[in-house]
Amino acid sequence: MTSETFSTSVPAETNQNDPGGNERLPSPDTPVVVIEGSKSWVPLRLGDLWSYRGLLYFLIWRDVKVRYKQTLLGATWAILQPLMTMLIFTLLFGKLAGIKSEGVPYPIFAYGGLLIWIFFANSVTNSGNSLVSSAHLITKIYFPRMLVPAGAVAAGLVDLALAFTIQIGLMIYYGVHPSWALMMVLPLVVLTTLLALGVGMWLSALNVKYRDIRYAIPFLIQLWMFSSPIIYPVSMLPVKWQWVLTLNPLTGIIENFRIALFGNQPFNWKSLGISTAITFVVLVYSSYSFRRMERHFADIV
């Protein structure tokens, strides 16, 4: 959309018309903004994103503050959502269907998967709709548009952290002790965040142009849930079909997230590698296509 450079070539001549001396002379570090119609290929300009990190902070802060305003239970919702889902799953799939859960009690097995899943699903949904619901900002002020879906994804991390404390409580209750493998939780959450950002950012940009996306997101999320090992372990599938599931980048994440929590088996580096690779492809593709669509946002949102 625009290119911002920090010009070093502005001559620091004195202003003859202003004998009093002008403190607002363009100094060598005065930012020079050049506005031009952009070509088809648009650079990412990560530097610009970095300089707006303060705004990102406030967007996240606003989302977190506003989310549970005027609700009776407040932030308890962040815990209730995975907890209730886990109870239903335990009843239906753990007890009735008798799904095997790789040697750990089904409730913590399901809750572990749901932690990642609910964070991912909420992040994708919120960021997918974020640009359209921020139309009033986009049409009135300039800032890197990527901050909007990014803020929506990051705000979900607070809920994830709250829900995570329950996981620890449940594990203590069921007598499952974490090992050093628990250290992997953080990188896995980062990977999930990046994947959610990649998917959410792309959907949010498409949503500006095609309002169909808003209706497609819940459907997509539902399909995605059943094709991820949340209710069931990967090992439930016949060995020769397990690779299909691995193509879903969430598979490697959820699988290894459980291993990190329970330390019951060695990490599956192969599926984690595939997840990481797919996540980065998605992120890079969606960043560039977001930047390409970005210039029309204010005109059509």
Next chain:
Amino acid sequence: MPPIIKVEGLGKQYRIGSDGSAYSTLRETLVNRFRSPFNGAQRRNSEDKKIWAVRDVNFEVNAGEVVGIIGRNGAGKSTLLKILSRVTEPTTGRVELHGRVGSLLEVGTGFHPELSGRENIYLNGAVLGMSRAEITRKFDDIVAFSEVGKFIDTPVKRYSSGMYVRLAFAVAAYLEPEILLVDEVLAVGDAGFQRKCLDRMKDVGRRGRTVLFVSHNMPAVTRLCDRTILLDEGTILQDDESHKVVGSYLKSGLGTMAAREWDDLSRAPGNEIVRLCAVRVRTDDGRVTDALDIRFPVGIEIEFEVLKPGCVLLPNIHVSNEEGVLLFIAAENDPAWQRTPRPVGRFISSAWIPGNFFSEGTIIVGAAVSTMDPVTIHFFERDAVAFQVIDKFEGDSARGDYAGPYPGVVRPMLRWTSRGPEIKTARAANEEITR
């Protein structure tokens, strides 16, 4: 010293879809792709109308200048400001900005109703480009300027609209970029606060800040700006000292338009309940006119289409003079539609303003349709129409035989009665002499 803003050959083209909707559905695109996979893009283009909102605009602004931008609705003022503030991208041309830009296209951008005044100061400040430290430093000044005082920790959704605007403007007033772009934000708030804001802006200009100021408020433009750019149909018509440009704008009749009609209802002002079709200025013999004889009545006609039945609708007009002074507001009082929900269909409401009422000059009329309970403004077209009031000096207007300057915002023809020592008629006096 190089100019702080340099605009070269700037143009912005908008595409108006044939169906009038700005965004397309996925199905439409897929169907088009499928029908003609190789030239789908061109196909769509040929069906669309394109308009230039801004075309071939060139100007330079030096550091410290305060420049006004005027022109009637749709002249491209706001589009120009949106390009300069990087909200939207130009189709052609190039802009160079040597300095940090702060843009105020509305007050309270990013305000969240659930958050308190305090929280919104931080949020809005961040949106406008201030750092957290900067906001903290200016926080007390902002609160003092806004006059909301003890309500600072109340959610802004409980604020009156006046308080809301004051708080929002206060944050903006403490924005300190090298270049400030301001769009018509002063059209809100009470008169006292407006004055305070104008003074603050004048101050900002005096301190070497560069300001671009879009406004319909001609006295504000002449007072604040040394230089003014007049836009019409996307191009620069005049770029000169403010009083010259404002004068010729008002004289040229560019600002006056006796009838405005919206052919495409989907793009007309309004909502799903009612949309504006036309606003006209008519003489009492039915002609549309932009020149009114000061002695004769004039009708302001609002034509609107009700799309959804069951709403009590109140057409109203907002009449101001060329200095932006609101002379009066008048709402429809036809007994037939008082507290009566309207059926679907087209309505024409006319307000008749008596002769010998206005002063000479330009009268600007805004047209609105609102509902009182709950208060909803379905549309408010600020400068819908305008006309000139002319005195033909035939001796029977309120000014009588006097032809000099005649100030005053209205000029009513009053009924005068006078008492004094009895004056005898000429005949009676004659009789007295002869007796």
